[in-house]
Amino acid sequence: MFLNLFKKNREPRPIFEALGTDMHCHLIPRVDDGSKCIEETVECLQTLRTLGYSKVYITPHFQTPRFENDEDDITRRFMEVKTKVADAGVDIELAGIGGEYRIDSGFYNRLKSPRFLRVAKKYVLVEFSLHQQMMGCDEMIFEMQMNGHEVILAHPERYPYLNVRGSRMEQLKNQGVYFQVNVLSLGGFYGDDAKRRAFEMLDLGWVEFLGTDTHNTMYAQALTDLSHDRKVAKVLETHEFLNKTL
Ligand SMILES: [Fe+2]
Numbered sequence: 001m002f003l004n005l006f007k008k009n010r011e012p013r014p015i016f017e018a019l020g021t022d023m024h025c026h027l028i029p030r031v032d033d034g035s036k037c038i039e040e041t042v043e044c045l046q047t048l049r050t051l052g053y054s055k056v057y058i059t060p061h062f063q064t065p066r067f068e069n070d071e072d073d074i075t076r077r078f079m080e081v082k083t084k085v086a087d088a089g090v091d092i093e094l095a096g097i098g099g100e101y102r103i104d105s106g107f108y109n110r111l112k113s114p115r116f117l118r119v120a121k122k123y124v125l126v127e128f129s130l131h132q133q134m135m136g137c138d139e140m141i142f143e144m145q146m147n148g149h150e151v152i153l154a155h156p157e158r159y160p161y162l163n164v165r166g167s168r169m170e171q172l173k174n175q176g177v178y179f180q181v182n183v184l185s186l187g188g189f190y191g192d193d194a195k196r197r198a199f200e201m202l203d204l205g206w207v208e209f210l211g212t213d214t215h216n217t218m219y220a221q222a223l224t225d226l227s228h229d230r231k232v233a234k235v236l237e238t239h240e241f242l243n244k245t246l
Pocket residue numbers: 024025026100154213
């Protein structure tokens with residue numbers, strides 16, 4: 001009986017229909033720590049579809065020196081993936097290619113770049129180091145904004161050195177940086193601290209976007225499990241997000 005219950009709970013529920021669009025995932029095979037092959041990409045996208053997503057933007061890592069990706073190469077690969085996903089019959093729109101740009105030493109060179117791959121041709125998704133604060137991050141974001149870019153900070157709840165109520169986080173918010181929380185953070189996938197911060201930011205009204213940050217089928221399974229979480233369903237019912245505008 002318990003086994004049956006467990007099995008039943010692992011069926012995906014379409015709770016993300018209200019969002020419609022996922023704007024953060026790593027499903028271009030073999031360009032970062034995400035999908036390893038097109039079959040894995042197809043499987044993940046099939047799961048996202050059954051969870052209620054109808055539109056996806058793929059956002060590979062751009063990070064020095066770990067993922068030295070090139071915008072033209074990534075765009076070409078995206079077009080190939082798009083064709084293969086359509087051939088596989090997955091009923092989901094691959095709406096565009098973005099990037100998840102790590103603000104690191106290599107980022108200085110990108111600052112004035114018109115080459116940023118932008119989500120919905122509008123937003124540049126950036127991330128910080130998960131372990132330590134890099135000096136000058138906020139100044140670089142400010143410079144991006146001065147150059148006309150709309151900036152989304154990926155998973156602010158995952159940076160242990162940033163206190164939600166600390167002045168730095170508030171400063172980023174005040175200077176017009178959009179925040180994107182990972183939906184899996186809401187279920188504790190990244191630990192209790194990230195979960196607490198995610199809910200704290202939601203309560204403050206600081207979260208404009210939710211993303212899956214899907215890397216592989218393990219994430220797809222975790223999202224499937226999360227689709228049975230009542231607290232997450234309530235967040236989706238009671239908050240307005242900008243995902244649907246993408
Ligand atoms: Fe990511």
